Amino acid sequence: MIGGSGRRRTLPGFGLTMGLTLTWLGIIVLIPLAGLFLKSFELSFAQFVDIVTSRRTLNALKISFGLAFLAALVNLVMGSIIVWALVRYRFPGRRILDAIVDVPFALPTAVAGIALTTLFAQNGWLGAPLAELGIKVAFTPLGIFVAMVFIGIPFVVRTVQPVLIDLDPEIEEAAASLGASRWQTVWRVILPSLFPALLTGFALAFARAVGEYGSVIFIAGNLPNVSEIAPLLIVIRLSEFRYADATAIAVVMLVVAFLVIFVINRLQRWAQLRVPTH
Structure with a gap:
């Protein structure tokens, strides 16, 4: 004592x-x-408000946060499916697929941006058939979304994967033996246990997408008010020696990102307290 x-x-x-x-x-x-x-x-309150509420700044923030949120949602769904396939099934090439998940981690962001732009350009392997259908990806907001999905998928997979590995399949078998259907087992047994990890993966993918620069600027087109992300606008203001303007935009990004992640962390904590013990 x-x-x-x-x-x-x-x-x-x-x-x-x-x-x-x-x-x-x-x-x-x-x-x-x-x-x-x-x-x-260094800015007065009126100057700060004028900068962050200008049309160009608001559009850049909407593109960055809006597309990052949508990309994180897509990664949440598709990442969960990928995790389920990698953990619950054994098939040829599983280890190769598992390693491929980490490719966005390893690639320099500029290389990822060039690769995506080449692939989705109007004469690219995927861009050409999509262009015939009237869908333009490269140099549009859709291209930004694709880049954000690409760089965010590993965060969901690697966050949820160890939790699913630790989830004993016998629990699912017990639920089935008690008469639960497959969907009931998923919604009432599996998802409650994975929910905190899913929220963490979503938050990480969202945060990475909001701040992504290198892979996005190559495929975005970077047109003001159309396909210009907030990090690029900050770089532009710095190149114009408008340091206070760049700082004001960065502060807004920091505050909004912090609030979103704080809310997600609170939901995660709430979910952890509600996870049933087995």
């Missing part, structure tokens, strides 16, 4: 590790973010 009021910790060094943790996070995360906010204070 320590001081007669508590038990001795099994692992020593809490004070040291917590101090190092706070110091490192402060240097790497908090100080740069604080500097970002301080830079925005």
